[in-house]
Every structure is written in C-alpha cells, then in structure tokens.
Amino acid sequence: MTPEGTLVASRVVESLATPLETCFADQLTGYLRIESGMPLADADPVVVTLDGGVPTAAVVPDGDQTGAGALAALPDTGPFRVERARTSASALASLHDRPACHVDPGAIAERADAPALAARLRERAPDDPxxxxxxxxxxxxxxxxxxxxxxxxxxxxxxxxxxxxxxxxxx
CATH class of the missing domain: 1.10.287 (Helix Hairpins)
Structure with a gap:
C-alpha cells in the first residue's frame, strides 16, 4: 500500500515536528514513513502522505488502520525513524481518493506539540470540495x-x- 517514491532523507528524530517542518518548507508531495526509533520496539510503521507539504492521508501498510486510527498507532514519544520520499500526486491518488484514509492536516503537528505548525498546515491545506x-x-x-x-x-x-x-x- 506504500506508494513508489524516491527516498529524500532517512533520519532518527526526537520530534515529528522536525520532518513536518521540512516537508512544509519544501512543499513535498510524497510521504513520510514513520516508525519507532527504539531498536526493539514492536510497532508497525505508519505512512503519512503529503500534498504540497501538507499531511493528507495515513495508513498502517501491514495493518487495517487508516486515517486517524493510523495516526493513533504512532508511538507516543520519540525517537522516531522517519523516511521522507518524493513521489507524484497520481501515485498517491489511491490513498487520497479514500475518505477513510484522510487525516486532519494539523493533527500530527499538534501531537508533536507544535501548534503554530499545525495552524500553518491547516491554512495551506486545500479545501475539501x-x-x-x-x-x-x-x-x-x-x-x-x-x-x-x-x-x-x-x-x-x-x-x-x-x-x-x-x-x-x-x-
């Protein structure tokens, strides 16, 4: 279920605000693959798609969680291992066309205790027609x-x- 993409960066970060801020600044269309940065953590990765740097959809590729449920599967605290990948909007269409996968654009930033970033993400998010x-x-x-x-x-x-x-x- 993870779309094909070109790896841009792979890092371990303490807060998800850091890669979100980078994606926002770069207006990345692609996805973040997020998992626990702890070596023995037993949690499935979460894929969050981005449209112009704005979180749009989320899934747990090996599970049945989508949307807000997928975001809830993220570890509560860092460190996080985050891969940023660039891809085309058409490669993301299969997830973006499924309402169950949609997420609040600012939800991850709020969870990362970055309310100003959450507000900017929501402001840039396209209106839902x-x-x-x-x-x-x-x-x-x-x-x-x-x-x-x-x-x-x-x-x-x-x-x-x-x-x-x-x-x-x-x-």
Missing amino acids: TDDSVADFLDDPDQIAALKAEARAEATARADEWGLSDQLDTE
Missing part, C-alpha cells in the same frame, strides 16, 4: 424547500397508492 458543496446546499433555502416539496409529493403518491390518503397530515 465535498464539504463546500454540502454547506452550499444546506445554506440555500430554495433548494431545501424544493427537496421538502419533492419528498412531500412522493409521500402523497405512496399514500394514495397504498390507500392511506386519509391518514396524511395536510399541513
């Missing part, structure tokens, strides 16, 4: 009224079909 279209729909009273009228007409037709017209509330 599905969120905007739903919000636009809900903010349009004419569309809501049309939807209610359509539902009322369908309910009336079904009631007539089933012989329950007398049971309908006409208000």
Whole structure:
C-alpha cells in the first residue's frame, strides 16, 4: 500500500515536528514513513502522505488502520525513524481518493506539540470540495424547500397508492 517514491532523507528524530517542518518548507508531495526509533520496539510503521507539504492521508501498510486510527498507532514519544520520499500526486491518488484514509492536516503537528505548525498546515491545506458543496446546499433555502416539496409529493403518491390518503397530515 506504500506508494513508489524516491527516498529524500532517512533520519532518527526526537520530534515529528522536525520532518513536518521540512516537508512544509519544501512543499513535498510524497510521504513520510514513520516508525519507532527504539531498536526493539514492536510497532508497525505508519505512512503519512503529503500534498504540497501538507499531511493528507495515513495508513498502517501491514495493518487495517487508516486515517486517524493510523495516526493513533504512532508511538507516543520519540525517537522516531522517519523516511521522507518524493513521489507524484497520481501515485498517491489511491490513498487520497479514500475518505477513510484522510487525516486532519494539523493533527500530527499538534501531537508533536507544535501548534503554530499545525495552524500553518491547516491554512495551506486545500479545501475539501465535498464539504463546500454540502454547506452550499444546506445554506440555500430554495433548494431545501424544493427537496421538502419533492419528498412531500412522493409521500402523497405512496399514500394514495397504498390507500392511506386519509391518514396524511395536510399541513
């Protein structure tokens, strides 16, 4: 499940804020492969994809954890072994197209006690077009009224079909 990529760096760091800051500055499109930096730690690695330096999705490649669940699988404290890899947006599409894999762009930075970085990551994150279209729909009273009228007409037709017209509330 880890996309093909070109290794940019492999380091052991005390805080995940360091590689996140580097990815943000470089506007890296690729991924971080994060695992415990302790030699005998028994934890699966977590892959966090980046779009222009912003965390977008997360998975545990050998497990079934995705999104926030994958981030929860990260060790609580460092050191961390982190590999940074560059790849194309199309190579990441299979993860970015799966809503279950999506993560809050600032969640890892917050976990690394870097709230200013978390705010910058969220600010740079692209807007989710599905969120905007739903919000636009809900903010349009004419569309809501049309939807209610359509539902009322369908309910009336079904009631007539089933012989329950007398049971309908006409208000």
